[in-house]
């Protein structure tokens with residue numbers, strides 16, 4: 001290496017923590033990233049293999065707009081029971097992460113603010129900082145509901161975005177429709193509702209996009225559809241925003257295999273129904289059994305939040321890791337403290353391993 005000065009990186013980058021995904025260790029049971037324990041629908045695999053073999057899906061050419069159109073049609077059918085939306089309301093991205101990245105780059109300029117109720121998904125604050133914005137935080141109340149009045153009072157003319165994860169990661173609770181309406185109606189900021197886990201909840205807030213110009217809903221194929229490895233998500237956005245979105249998003253950021261897979265996944269609603277049913281049933285099993293040892297919060301997602309106090313989350317995490325089970329130590333979530341772990345709902349067999357490990361390892 002020649003002896004030369006390194007080019008200094010942007011100052012704001014020094015403050016950004018690297019995103020730490022759930023660990024993956026060969027042979028261990030990974031319940032740290034809220035993936036689907038059943039995997040995707042077998043019809044998705046068949047469809048991808050068939051379309052590659054028959055030459056319809058060509059890996060050597062860029063993703064075809066026609067397939068993207070077809071996916072947006074399918075998404076529309078899936079999300080819009082009221083039939084009030086248009087295809088123009090649907091945009092795609094490389095996961096919710098990709099959609100959020102584009103939205104943040106549309107709205108946040110140097111010094112703009114974004115409001116984030118914590119604890120929540122940590123990518124929101126990183127994306128805001130990367131765009132030279134300033135994240136502001138409001139602490140969720142006991143039980144993790146959002147202090148709506150405090151949130152509204154914390155906004156000013158610089159507040160461009162509000163991030164609401166519902167169901168929220170890592171707490172598992174949802175915001176009520178009444179509360180989100182108050183937030184949207186009281187503010188001139190764009191309200192981003194992250195419904196990555198909505199399939200496991202009782203209802204969606206997606207219809208608000210047809211009522212308000214400052215509401216956006218983002219969703220994913222990574223969770224209920226079991227396609228996390230393909231990186232595909234979508235946004236349901238007001239029509240006026242679509243042309244801006246297309247200008248800012250990276251061309252071809254969603255690959256052609258992911259597009260095909262997502263279409264096939266949406267067409268197998270029976271498989272989706274089975275997955276959601278299993279997760280709900282197993283969520284109840286996990287909650288009921290872990291509750292015998294620790295406090296478990298009610299969840300509308302495919303994970304449960306567990307308060308392991310008086311133990312520390314790092315101790316319980318390490319103890320479970322010794323037994324080959326990887327959960328999420330939530331101490332890395334801003335505002336979460338040091339006594340929470342998050343456990344992804346698995347199959348009955350997997351959940352029994354967690355329950356056995358917890359019941360035999362921790363007696364308080």
Ligand SMILES: Cc1ncc(COP(=O)(O)O)c(C=O)c1O
Nearest residue numbers: 095096097121169196220222233
């Ligand atoms: C609240 C929330 N939003 C978004 C994501 C990322 O989703 P995707 O895989 O679609 O990028 C996650 C992943 O864990 C999440 O918890």
